[in-house]
Amino acid sequence: MMMYVRVVSNIVLLSLSLFLTACAVRIAPSGGPQDKTPPSVDTTSPPQRTRNFTGDGITIRFSTYVQPTVRNAISVQPTATFNSSYSGDEVDVTFTEPLTPNTTYTVTIGSDYTDTRGNKPAEAYSLVFSTGSSIDTGTVSGSVTATSMDNITIFCYQGADTLTSAFTPRNRQPKYRLPVGTSGAFTVNGLADGTYRVMAVRDVNRNGLLDPNEEFGMARADVTVRDGRSTPIAVRMGPPIDVLRPYITRVRALSSRRLLVQFSEPVVPAQDAMSIGVTDTLDHTTPVMAMVQAPGAKDRFVVLTTESMIPGNHKVHFDTTTVRDTTGNALSDTTLSHDVNVPALDDTTSLRLIAVSVRDSARNITSSTPFEIEFSDFVNRTTVSVRGTITGGTDTVPLSAEWKNDRTLVLKMSQSLKASSQYDARISLSGLQSLTGVGMPDTTIVRTFRTSDRTDPGTVNGTFRDTSLVGGPYLLRFIDDRGAVVRTLEVRSGETWVADSLPAGTYSLDVIIDTNRNGRFDHGTSDPYTPSERWIRLPATVLVRQRWTLDGIHLVI
Template sequence: MRSRDASLFVMSLILAAGCARIVAPSGGPEDKSPPSVVSVSPPPSAGVPELDRITISWDERLQQSTIEAQLFPRIPARIGSSQRSITISLEEPLGARTLLVHIPSSLSDQHGNELGATLDFAYSGLDTLPSGVIRISTARQGGTVFGAEVRVEVTDESNELVRRTTPDSTGIAFAGWLPGGGYSLLCYEDLDRSMTWERDMEAGAETTLVLPAADTLTLDMVLTVVDTVGPRLVSVTSLDAFHLQVDFNEQPAIPAAPGASFSLSDPSGARIGILGCWGSGARDARSLILATGALPAGLCILRTDGTIEDLLGNASDPDSIEFTAVDSVATDSLRLQSMYPPPGATEVSASTIIAFSFSDWVDYDSLLTRFSLSRVLDGSKVEGTLTARDSRSFEFAPLHDLMGEEQYRVEILSGLESPSGDTLQTTGWAFVAAWGDEPGSIEGVVRGGGANIVIGVTAAGSSGDSFSFGIRSGPFVLEGIPAGRYTVSAWTDRNGNGVWDPGEPYGNCPGVVLVNPGIATTGVAIEILP
């Protein structure tokens, strides 16, 4: 028994020894603190024209690959380092200049703990340091998180880089010790760490500013990607024998001349006409609808000439794409689908624009001969300009304000045709205008009355105020009369009180005088009787 127990004891010791590990003694808690400055020699200050060497000492060893010191302005110097210090040796004394030593936040110790915030040390050979500060608050458009380090650069009026820094964890950056003057500010997300702003890839923002001397200026900078690339053709779908849906990778602007921006051909190379285009109305607005000549069923080619632009004005590259056309008939008939002002509207602004659109393309020249806006009371046509917003949407801008409390009718005569040959019958709608601000004038003649004649222009109903003018007998022009309906009279103002008194010679223009906005009402004749 004793021999067996002894063997088991020895075996236990052997097993225990086989499971044991040799472990280094503990050296204390893990280092998670960033390096900190122990001393700067000489200390940052003004009045040091003889300065030619700066040493920054740290409390622990630095990761050599992260050591960097930037000088502003960029004066000739050598930058050296040891395990716990950074030394800047100027090639010549500082003299009357101001120098900023900038330590980036990426500096780290040998455990990878980064500084986390930038450090700046300022020196000047003059008696005082400039004390101007630019405080920059940075944010990404839409509130999204930055994907890389943001750089903030300040250049002076001679385009010299005078500060480069990075925002802290709250998005705030400071550019300090600046003299008063004009500066340019650039903030950008440096995705590729190239120290340059790639506008079409990296979010950024720039501005100019004037910094008052010894003042602090606060700026909010919202960084966004500046689009410099035009829309790209993605796909073409044949909707029917006369319409194509053309898809892009971003929202395109409506081309002014669709027939020049697009070209269309069948498999034989024969050209098919492009009549016009408009937005598809889809939520993402990346598609255009083209109205075309009759499409043959089968393979066709659509080409763009490089003039299609996005909403920022960036032009596309020339491109082409094949698609399969269908020769089915369009399902929607030609009709007026939107109207402004709405039919039957009242109190419509006197300076309103008449806007309307059709369900399909219509020829502008054909519409021009069939469109009219007229005053219902006398059928008089309203002068103005008809313009196309796209190939099926139009606006009419009256030359002058419309007359208040008058009904107007928009009319489009029959004869308009869609690409498929569908026709529109005579159609239209009416509305009532409100009084506007554009004045008119009254022209005429006063006979008799001698000297000291006063003309009274009195509002008829609720159309306006009353006015009086001193004139001489003969032709007259009264300007600045608000549009409206008036009675016009004249008298010899013997006592000079500006109003008609019994016994003073008097005359009036029969009926009501209508003053139209922006137009002279002529032929107003008044005879003053004794």
């Protein structure tokens, strides 16, 4: 009997323990159909826009059970330290220090959390309250367009009209930060009247700064909040912009006529080789004949002098405009002079063919595919004779030749080829000789290839009109369902436009005000700060069908 009672007592105690544990943390009910409804904030304590708040914490209840990671999505602006606790569908935020009197605070629940079924919120939520008798009710709202909304945060800087030309988001954190939800829509609440600088940053490390490797998009202008209101803005994200200038890491002599120059990153020539000077210890200058990228190394260039350098120490001088990196940054002016020891070594570099871009038996070749022929050394272009043709069936298509640089010859087709057909390319080269006088036997390159399958494009035409008098120049862009820009047209207000040879598919459209006339959308810069060009998303989409012309698309902004 005693044993029976003891077992029952243990069961009762265990049941009571489980009951108390269940009461401590509420859990989501299981079963039922899959729920894809995004979680949202249901109620808050204190209520939205409370004045004269004197408490030391707030409570936020959600529409459903959420994951504990919701605690990582909480932020307070202006910055205040806090602790948080979680209980299923509720989060408590406790401030660890007294809040500043007569101040409007915004507690934001970002979008980087999920409910228990994996659904993310459509947008962030902000609770605004004040520790004084008045509350700032201004807002800055808008939308962000990006390939994904992961880790995108709105940076909002107060007092934009007082920011100097030295301002950069790379070293200055904003007073207001707001994570962007899956919909891309955002609203920054609790703002005083004034001018704000706004941008979107994929702030992966959440440090509140725009780091060199992070995507971003600037608003096209600073935003003015007046009487609590502002005009909604649209921000389009763009890739990181490299602002670091390349520099020379090493210069060494390969022979009495060749120098190998290594840079900190891939570079392209921006000026001819005459911007390089080579001087020995007696101030004798050896002229430079040519400079070209070293085979297989985009960060290295070979410099060829017109004559042999005297053995011994030399100083090599560069100009900041000698090369640029792939984003256009000029050479750093801190490494423009280098010492090099030139050996008494004759130059014996041979000339040979090292690569042809189109391999034999290649497939899916198009009429725009070039034949690039790469040589091992500088080629004397004046002595070379080039003949190239493509034959297939009854077709004979000549190839036109041009030099990409002193080592690379490019041949292009002068007319279109038939789809899904086999062709033979024959390229004859004679009179090959390097700039140092080394010859190479006449060479014939033969390639058999097959063209890609036929894709019959479509055509779209219409009119464009600017009724808001934004002013041009205007770029009309066709964007596919992957977010890639397939076609860009320059259009004029009041005139017709035609987009032909478009691959079949559904396209969204937008218009760029191409202020700097470079033919593309610029999403702004960070250092120095510049706003983005104006970008206008058009509500229409167009369906392009093969061998079909879609007429009468009237676009108005």
